[in-house]
Amino acid sequence: MAIKVKAVRGMRDLLPQKKAVFRFVEDQVRSIVSQYGYLEVGLPVIESTQLFSRLVGEGTDIVEKEMYTFADRNGDSLTLRPEGTAGLVRLANENGLIFNQVQRFWYAGPMFRYERPQKGRYRQFDQIGVECLGMDGPDIDAEILLMSARIWEALGIEDNVTLELNSLGDVSSRQRYQVALIGYLNDYRSELDEDSLRRLSSNPLRILDSKVPDTQRLLAGAPELPEFLDEDSRQHFGRLCEILDQAGLQYRINPRIVRGLDYYNRTVFEWVTDTLGSQGTVCGGGRYDGLVEQLGGKPASSVGFAMGLDRLVLMVEESRPKAGSVDIYMVSVGNQERTKALVLAERIRRELGLITLVHAGSGRLKAQMKKADMSGARAALIIGEQELACDQVTVRLLRVEGSQERVKEEQLVDYLRGIFDRE
Numbered sequence: 001m002a003i004k005v006k007a008v009r010g011m012r013d014l015l016p017q018k019k020a021v022f023r024f025v026e027d028q029v030r031s032i033v034s035q036y037g038y039l040e041v042g043l044p045v046i047e048s049t050q051l052f053s054r055l056v057g058e059g060t061d062i063v064e065k066e067m068y069t070f071a072d073r074n075g076d077s078l079t080l081r082p083e084g085t086a087g088l089v090r091l092a093n094e095n096g097l098i099f100n101q102v103q104r105f106w107y108a109g110p111m112f113r114y115e116r117p118q119k120g121r122y123r124q125f126d127q128i129g130v131e132c133l134g135m136d137g138p139d140i141d142a143e144i145l146l147m148s149a150r151i152w153e154a155l156g157i158e159d160n161v162t163l164e165l166n167s168l169g170d171v172s173s174r175q176r177y178q179v180a181l182i183g184y185l186n187d188y189r190s191e192l193d194e195d196s197l198r199r200l201s202s203n204p205l206r207i208l209d210s211k212v213p214d215t216q217r218l219l220a221g222a223p224e225l226p227e228f229l230d231e232d233s234r235q236h237f238g239r240l241c242e243i244l245d246q247a248g249l250q251y252r253i254n255p256r257i258v259r260g261l262d263y264y265n266r267t268v269f270e271w272v273t274d275t276l277g278s279q280g281t282v283c284g285g286g287r288y289d290g291l292v293e294q295l296g297g298k299p300a301s302s303v304g305f306a307m308g309l310d311r312l313v314l315m316v317e318e319s320r321p322k323a324g325s326v327d328i329y330m331v332s333v334g335n336q337e338r339t340k341a342l343v344l345a346e347r348i349r350r351e352l353g354l355i356t357l358v359h360a361g362s363g364r365l366k367a368q369m370k371k372a373d374m375s376g377a378r379a380a381l382i383i384g385e386q387e388l389a390c391d392q393v394t395v396r397l398l399r400v401e402g403s404q405e406r407v408k409e410e411q412l413v414d415y416l417r418g419i420f421d422r423e
C-alpha cells in the first residue's frame, strides 16, 4: 500500500517561480555585499545546544520555546540553528580569525524556529546575515546600515522600508533601565497580558515589543531607555546619527526597539515595512560587543544584522521576471534529426548562452510546434528531413507573424546572435 507523506508543518516547498525570486534576492545581496569587501563563510546547520541557550539567552523567545533541539545517537544535545550570529562568532573564534585582526563576513542559509506558521513566518526560513568583528566605532555601524539601504535599492523596495534605530547602552545602563521598567510595570501587574507578565521576571525589556494594545497603552507612561544611557554609548549613538545624516540616510529613533536576543548592546536597529502585516520586520541587527569574549576569545567589539529572505521575497515577487523563460525551442522529426537538434542546442548554449529547450521524445511536427509556442520561446528551430539533407535549419520567430527562414548550419550562430542581440 502506498504511504502518504506530506511536508512537515512550517517547512515549505519552494516551487520554481518562488525559488527564482529567492535566487534573484540572493544574487542582489551577494553582489552588493561583495562591493563592500565582505567575505562569505559557510556555517553548520547544527550546533551544540549550549551555544544558543547561553549566548542568545535563556529568557529569549528563541531559547524558551522556538528551538529544534534533539539528542543525537551519542546523547549529545544538538540544535538546528535558529540564527547565525552565535555560530559565526564561534566559527571566527575557533579558527583564530579575529586574533589581532578585523573581519567583515556574511553568510546565507536556512534557520529553524518552532513558531506558528503564517504568511512571512515559517519554521524553516532563510536569512542572509553580515557580521563585522573587531570594530567598535559608529562608522562600521553606519557602513552596514548604508549597505543595507543599497540592498533595498537593488531590490527595488527602498520606498517601502524604513529604518528604526535605538541604543541600548552598555550592560549597566541596560540593567538600570530594567530595574526602572520593572518598578513601573509592577504597579500594573493585573493589567498586563500573560506573556508580558511572564517576561517581567524572565526578560522585561522584551515587554516593549509586545503587540498587545493594552500593554502598549501601559507602556506609553513607562520610563524610556534613552534616559538611562551611559555617556560613552550616548556619544557613540550621537556620532552614528551624525554620519547617517551626512550620508543622507533617513531613520527614525525608536526607543522601544530592544531586539529579542541577550547579546545586543548599544546600537540596535530594524528595517520595517507596513506591506507585510504583522510580520513587518525584514531585517534586524545591532552591536554585540561582549559575545566574542563570552566564547572565550579576546574582547572584540562587533556589529551585524540578519535579513529575512522569505519576507523580502514576498515584497519583491510582484515585480520579478518569472522562472522558466525560454529563448529557443528545438523541434525535430526522426532519429537523425533529433541527434542533430541536440548537437546544435549544445553549440547555441555554449556560444550564445541562450536558454534552449530540446523537445524530448517523439511527436508529430504539429504537436511539437504547439509545445514550442507554449514554452514562451521566441524562436523555434526546426530540423526535418529536408533540412538534414542540406545542412540547414528552419528558424521560425514565434512572436512575429509568418516569419520563417532557412539558415545554413554554419551561419546559424551568427544569425541567432543578430536576432537575440536586437532585444
Ligand code: ATP
Residues within 6 Å of the ligand: 083, 113, 115, 120, 121, 122, 123, 124, 125, 126, 127, 259, 260, 279, 280, 281, 282, 283, 284, 285, 306, 307, 308, 309, 310, 311
Ligand atoms: P519577529 O519579531 O518577526 O519574530 P525576530 O526578532 O524574531 O522577528 P530576528 O531574530 O531578528 O527576528 O531575525 C532577523 C529576521 O529574520 C527578521 O527580521 C525576519 O525578517 C526574519 N525572520 C525571523 N523569524 C522568521 C520566521 N519564523 N519566518 C520567516 N522569517 C523570519
Ligand code: MG
Residues within 6 Å of the ligand: 061
Ligand atoms: Mg521571532
